[in-house]
Amino acid sequence: xxxxxxxxxxxxxxxxxxxxxxxxxxxxxxxxxxxxxxxxxxxxxxxxxxxxxxxxxxxxxxxxxxxxxxxxxxxxxxxxxxxxxxxxxxxxxxxxxxxxxxxxxxxxxxxxxxxxxxxxxxxxxxxxxxxxxxxxxxxxxxxxxxxxxxxxxxxxxxxxxxxxxxxxxxxxxxxxxxxxxxxxxxxxxxxxxxxxxxxxxxxxxxxxxxxxxxxxxxxxxxxxxxxxxxxxxxxxxxxxxxxxxxxxxxxxxxxxxxxxxxxxxxxxxxxxxxxxxxxxxxxxxxxxxxxxxxxxxxxxxxxxxxxxxxxxxxxxxxxxxxxxxxxxxxxxxx
Numbered sequence: 001x002x003x004x005x006x007x008x009x010x011x012x013x014x015x016x017x018x019x020x021x022x023x024x025x026x027x028x029x030x031x032x033x034x035x036x037x038x039x040x041x042x043x044x045x046x047x048x049x050x051x052x053x054x055x056x057x058x059x060x061x062x063x064x065x066x067x068x069x070x071x072x073x074x075x076x077x078x079x080x081x082x083x084x085x086x087x088x089x090x091x092x093x094x095x096x097x098x099x100x101x102x103x104x105x106x107x108x109x110x111x112x113x114x115x116x117x118x119x120x121x122x123x124x125x126x127x128x129x130x131x132x133x134x135x136x137x138x139x140x141x142x143x144x145x146x147x148x149x150x151x152x153x154x155x156x157x158x159x160x161x162x163x164x165x166x167x168x169x170x171x172x173x174x175x176x177x178x179x180x181x182x183x184x185x186x187x188x189x190x191x192x193x194x195x196x197x198x199x200x201x202x203x204x205x206x207x208x209x210x211x212x213x214x215x216x217x218x219x220x221x222x223x224x225x226x227x228x229x230x231x232x233x234x235x236x237x238x239x240x241x242x243x244x245x246x247x248x249x250x251x252x253x254x255x256x257x258x259x260x261x262x263x264x265x266x267x268x269x270x271x272x273x274x275x276x277x278x279x280x281x282x283x284x285x286x287x288x289x290x291x292x293x294x295x296x297x298x299x300x301x302x303x304x305x306x307x308x309x310x311x312x313x314x315x316x317x318x319x320x321x322x323x324x325x326x327x328x329x330x331x332x333x334x
Contacts, residue, residue: 002325003030003072005097007088008079010040010060012187012237013102015049016314017077018056024318024332026325030073033063035084070095077317078102082118089148090124098324099148100317104213106131106150108220117213133221134320135160136329137267143323151320154312155182155214155230156221158241158304161270161289163222165263166245166300171255173298174224176246183231184239184308206231237309238280243302253295260291268330269311269319277303287315287333 004021008014009032021027034040041062046052048060063069066088076092078085078101085105092099104118106128114122122128132146133139135157143149152160159180166172183204206229215228247256257274264270271278273292282305283290289306306312315333322331 002027002074004028004075004077005031005033005069005073006077006079007033007063008081008084009045010034010038010043010048011079012309013313014077014079015045015052016309017079017317018045018058019052020314020318020332021077022056026327026331027075027321029058031061031069032058033069034060036062036064038062066091066095070097073097075321076100077321079314083120086120086122086124090127093127093147098146098321100134100151100321101131101149102151102313102317104150104153104217106148107133107152107217110220113216113220117216134316135221136316136319136323137161137264137270138164140323143320144326146320146324149317149320149324151313151317152221153214153217154184154239154306154308155180155228155241156218157312157316158182158239158289158306159218159226159228159243160221161264162241162243162291162302162304163226163245165259166256166302167222167224168263169255169259171247171251171259172300173246173248177224178226179244180218180226180228180241181231181243182228182239182241183233185233185235185237187237187309204231204233235280237307238284238305239308239312240278240280240303240305243304245300245302247295247298247300249298251298256293256295256300260293264291269315269333278305280305283307283311285310287311287319287330 004027076097082103082105085101085103109128111122131148131150132142134149134151271290277292278290293302
């Protein structure tokens with residue numbers, strides 16, 4: 001039984017993680033924590049997330065000194081802001097834990113990336129070298145040995161799952177950058193109240209054009225430039241991405257289908273559509289990324305959808321943990 005701690009458990013992704021860990025037959029929740037300054041400290045998780053009443057009536061403990069929580073601890077999930085994960089991950093690694101970080105603090109092995117896109121100077125370049133990028137379907141072997149797993153962003157997960165089979169099989173004309181138009185529900189902005197994510201204020205609108213930090217994350221791990229435009233939609237959760245690409249001359253629909261089938265036929269959390277394209281409602285509340293496509297001549301449109309809190313965060317973190325410890329990949333997820 002793996003003793004497991006969830007840091008930042010009060011948030012949307014943290015609560016989903018707690019649900020997964022709670023029903024995992026090989027994991028035991030030792031504590032759910034929040035920062036010592038949090039207004040949620042001392043409350044029950046089920047007070048904040050009433051769907052968990054009678055299921056997870058555990059207190060959210062304030063954490064200022066990690067040594068209070070590391071005795072006999074095996075696994076830590078950090079559902080925290082990147083600057084918090086940046087400081088906490090090294091401490092938990094030193095305590096002998098395997099760390100799964102849901103923030104952006106260790107996703108790209110380039111210290112300059114953090115100065116430019118996250119606004120802070122990374123203090124742990126050695127850990128950037130060590131961190132395994134947790135795009136679960138594509139990094140299985142590295143995940144089996146990982147001590148620190150950097151779980152991908154929600155937008156980059158759907159984008160990379162859509163594009164990697166095409167790029168790796170040499171099907172795209174990359175002189176025309178893939179164009180990713182992506183729309184997320186407001187839960188992606190976190191649980192903290194703000195005018196920008198108030199339902200009375202949110203309207204369908206693009207943001208972060210040409211400067212969103214997920215663009216370089218996507219480009220770095222794909223090995224090619226992309227145009228990425230995120231949008232905020234006035235719905236609670238889920239992401240839908242419409243990705244427009246140019247195929248190399250002569251590429252057939254059968255080749256595109258085969259590329260996706262080869263990549264994901266044995267991957268239980270990616271569902272492929274032989275006809276039509278997926279809709280957001282197909283994945284909300286589920287741990288899948290659904291992918292479909294349409295072709296006309298050399299033009300290809302790929303549509304991918306996922307729950308941003310699940311396959312885009314907590315479900316992928318749990319999927320990585322299952323791979324790391326040799327459990328069935330979908331344990332506690334399906």
